[in-house]
Amino acid sequence: MRILMILVMICLTHLAHGAEASPSKKAIVQKHDVVFTVNSGLSAVHHVSTRILVLDSHGLDAAVFNVYTDSFRKLDSFTGRIESVGKNPTKLKMSDLTTLAADEGGVSDAYVSAYIPTASYPFIVEYEYEVVYRKGFIRFPPFMPVTDPSVSVQSATYTLDLPAGMQISHYSDSEPVISYGPKRDTYKWEVSEFQGYEQEHMMPSVLELVPYVFAEPVAFEYAGTSGSQKDWKESGAWLHSLMEGSAQVPLELTDKVNALIKGIDDKKEIIRILYAFLRNNTRYVSIQLGIGGMKPFPVEDVYAKGYGDCKALSVYMHALLSIAGIDSQYMILDTGRPTYMPGLYSVGQMDHAMLCVPMESDTLWIECTNPRYPLGYRHGSLAGHQVLLVREDGGELVRARSYPDSLRLRSERIEVELRADGTAKCRGQRMLRLDNVESYIGFSTLDRKAQFNVVMSGNSFNPVDFAITSLEDNFNDWALMAHGEEYIPEFKLGYAYEVKNYGKASGDRIFMDMNPFAKRMYSDRTARVNDIEVDTGMTVIDSISVRLPAGYVPESLPSCGVVESQFGLLHTDVSYDENEACVEVVQSLTLYAGRFPKDSYADYRTFARSVSRSYDGKIILVKKQ
Numbered sequence: 001m002r003i004l005m006i007l008v009m010i011c012l013t014h015l016a017h018g019a020e021a022s023p024s025k026k027a028i029v030q031k032h033d034v035v036f037t038v039n040s041g042l043s044a045v046h047h048v049s050t051r052i053l054v055l056d057s058h059g060l061d062a063a064v065f066n067v068y069t070d071s072f073r074k075l076d077s078f079t080g081r082i083e084s085v086g087k088n089p090t091k092l093k094m095s096d097l098t099t100l101a102a103d104e105g106g107v108s109d110a111y112v113s114a115y116i117p118t119a120s121y122p123f124i125v126e127y128e129y130e131v132v133y134r135k136g137f138i139r140f141p142p143f144m145p146v147t148d149p150s151v152s153v154q155s156a157t158y159t160l161d162l163p164a165g166m167q168i169s170h171y172s173d174s175e176p177v178i179s180y181g182p183k184r185d186t187y188k189w190e191v192s193e194f195q196g197y198e199q200e201h202m203m204p205s206v207l208e209l210v211p212y213v214f215a216e217p218v219a220f221e222y223a224g225t226s227g228s229q230k231d232w233k234e235s236g237a238w239l240h241s242l243m244e245g246s247a248q249v250p251l252e253l254t255d256k257v258n259a260l261i262k263g264i265d266d267k268k269e270i271i272r273i274l275y276a277f278l279r280n281n282t283r284y285v286s287i288q289l290g291i292g293g294m295k296p297f298p299v300e301d302v303y304a305k306g307y308g309d310c311k312a313l314s315v316y317m318h319a320l321l322s323i324a325g326i327d328s329q330y331m332i333l334d335t336g337r338p339t340y341m342p343g344l345y346s347v348g349q350m351d352h353a354m355l356c357v358p359m360e361s362d363t364l365w366i367e368c369t370n371p372r373y374p375l376g377y378r379h380g381s382l383a384g385h386q387v388l389l390v391r392e393d394g395g396e397l398v399r400a401r402s403y404p405d406s407l408r409l410r411s412e413r414i415e416v417e418l419r420a421d422g423t424a425k426c427r428g429q430r431m432l433r434l435d436n437v438e439s440y441i442g443f444s445t446l447d448r449k450a451q452f453n454v455v456m457s458g459n460s461f462n463p464v465d466f467a468i469t470s471l472e473d474n475f476n477d478w479a480l481m482a483h484g485e486e487y488i489p490e491f492k493l494g495y496a497y498e499v500k501n502y503g504k505a506s507g508d509r510i511f512m513d514m515n516p517f518a519k520r521m522y523s524d525r526t527a528r529v530n531d532i533e534v535d536t537g538m539t540v541i542d543s544i545s546v547r548l549p550a551g552y553v554p555e556s557l558p559s560c561g562v563v564e565s566q567f568g569l570l571h572t573d574v575s576y577d578e579n580e581a582c583v584e585v586v587q588s589l590t591l592y593a594g595r596f597p598k599d600s601y602a603d604y605r606t607f608a609r610s611v612s613r614s615y616d617g618k619i620i621l622v623k624k625q
Contacts, residue, residue: 025150025196027052027059030124032145032156038163041221044133045076046141051126054117062151063125065115068102072223075113076132084123092127136222138229138294139348140168143213145191147206149199156191158213169229170215171341189213198529201522204595205337209530216346222294229345236388236395239347242295243330243390246312249319253303257323267326271357271364272375272477274320279371282316283307294347310353313368317355328357328366330390333400335381340397350388352381364480365400372441375480376487378403380435405537405593407488409433412517413543416502420549420623422510424502427469430455430493436538437473437491444471455495458519463497470494503621510549514558514574514585514617518542523608528601534567537593544585551623554583558617565607566600568592572614583619 031051038044052063069075080092092115102110117125131141145156160176162168162185170176176187189211197209219228227238260277261270287297287309296311299319308316314330321328332350334340340349355366365382367373384402388395411431418424432440443454452466472492479487503512518540548554554576563570568591575584589611596604 025059025152026056027054027062027148027151029062029145029151029153029156032153033159034141034143034157035159035161036140037161038166038217040163041217041219041226042134042136044137046073046131046133047128048130049126049128051124053122053124054119055122057121059148059151060116062146062148063117065097065113065117065127067113067129067131068110069113069131070102070110072133072135072137074132074134076130078113078127078129080115080128081126082117082119082123083125084119084121087120090119135224136220137217138220138222139214139216139346143172143189144210146194146196146210150196152196153191153194153211156194156211158189160187160215162186167218168215169218169343169345170213171344172213172215173211176213187215200525200528200530202532202534203530204533214341214344216344216348229347232345232388232397233394235345235347236390237393239294239332239388239395240330240390240392243315246296246298246315247319247322248299249323250300250303253299253319254323257320261324267359268480270324270326271321271366272480274317274324275366275371275375276477277320278313278317278368281306282313282371284313284369285309287312296353310369314353314355314366317366317368321355321357326357328355331356331387332390333382333385333387335385338385340386347388354382354387356387356389362401362486372475374441374475374487374489375477376483377479377489380438383435403434403488406539407434408436408536408538409541410436410538411541411543414517414545416544416546418503418510418512418546418549420505420510420552422503422505422512423498423500425496425498426463426502427496428455428494429470430491430495432491433488435536437475437489440473440491440493441475441489443491443493455493456497460516461497461499461501463499466495466497468493468495508623508625509555510552510621512546512619512621514619515542515544515587515615517544518587518615520612520615521608523605523612525601526605528598531598532567532596532601532604534591534593534596537591539588539590541588542586546583546585546619548581548583548621550581552581552621553578553624554619555622556618556620557583558614558619561614563607563610563614565603566592566594566596567604567607568611570611570614572617574617587615 029050029052031049033049035047036044037047054060054063067075078094078097082090082092097113097115099111099113102112117123140160143158145153160168164181164183164185166185172189174189176189179186191211194211216229218230220226225238225241228234257274260273264270264273282302283306285307296315297308299316302308302312302316318328318330330353332347332353334350335352355368357364357366364376365378366375367379373379378400382400384400386397386399388397409432413429415427416424443451446454451468456463470493474490503510557574557576560573568589571588573586577584
């Protein structure tokens, strides 16, 4: 225990006096050593030894143990130790771990074994364990000794111990020390005195901020198959080989498809009909059994059971289109990252499968996992992303076109009938375009409470008598027919409710917010550690029309004006129509996408606060004498 106290004091002193250290550190990775030993193309051992000093409860996440296993990986050994001030050390063993199914919502052989340490702060926790790989591997375990903010690293190493001559590819923030031998080759990366990173709003990818190593074998064996990931062409060829035999179509299904499209020649109409057939006759279930993480289940299984994962449903739709004589391409992508790691060609980087159909002027992307998405729409997890087309002659990497930021719109029109006591009846019309609509697809199927929560999210009022008055969208199967490949989803929603606190009545005056519906821009920090990254731009328009109570006129109205910076533009217009006894407020905010240096944060903060102040304008009404 005395050793623990000395270590704590040394680390706290280091944090207090280190030139780049932050006083907000919550945990310190004192040691994290990883060795991945490849015995053959099918067999390997992943050995990890780690020691973490946890300073307070905010650093606990960095000390949680968790390991994923499946039919390819087995947790072979585990030991640990916890040392806390004033307590006897606690030894940990395999039976202390909790093991649960990793995917409760699907069909999976994956499990997670976890342990959450409990001890008085500060404490040190040590883990040492081995995971045995069998049946092969496409990638080596990634190395990221720290992923939590406010966690530093004193020492960490990653060693790949490989059969001599084994070719690998790697992508990392530093270069390894390589040693070639007659029987074994080693690649070793070292990290020392990493000071951690700060979690901030609109920050770059964590990969830009923490040490990491991603590596993979060029030639590999996996679940009884073999392949190469020298480039995307070869990776795609291997993936296509897994599809062999999956697309055999039952005669009964062929007859159904032919009956559905009998007498129809228009290609778009056929796609529309078959997409509706997919939606009405299948559902999504995640399947991760054996090689099922890569290999689609057969078409005949999907037809018989009525469900499949993204791979199986995409191959199923491919088969439906093939019956109709329409060529389509199976494809995979990463829904989180638009671009893949340079120099790595493993399909393990992707997490989703879709389908695309070449059209006369462009490509039609089909989301088979969620067929409620309209045909012709490149959703937020696809637009602008690289995708791998999987063909018999190999893979081809292409990028799905993104939409102009000018099309991304959220518009709200509120008509308010204000009463002299501050209560009001509000009637709203919301209009959304592009990826703003995605959370509203299926809105009409929600119950009243769920609809209320969606519409009133972020609203400070306590509305009563809430009702949906109208719904209009272009999500139906005819979207492709009406709009072609440049379809833009649009959703319109009408609603009404009563509020008791729209304004505050005091004597002959009523005080109210100019725009009580607007969201404020975040600007709490006074300094910035990371660059500012805004992935997508958009426009938000708020229009508010307040019909005044009889006998009241504006005594004070906010000023009109423009707030402009490199980050965006806000127009505010406030007017009073005496004939209609109505105050009109229109605020239009456009935010620009881009990467901005951290030194420009003062400008951003000024812009954000100016926008928020503009939204916070006050209106004072007075009763005419």
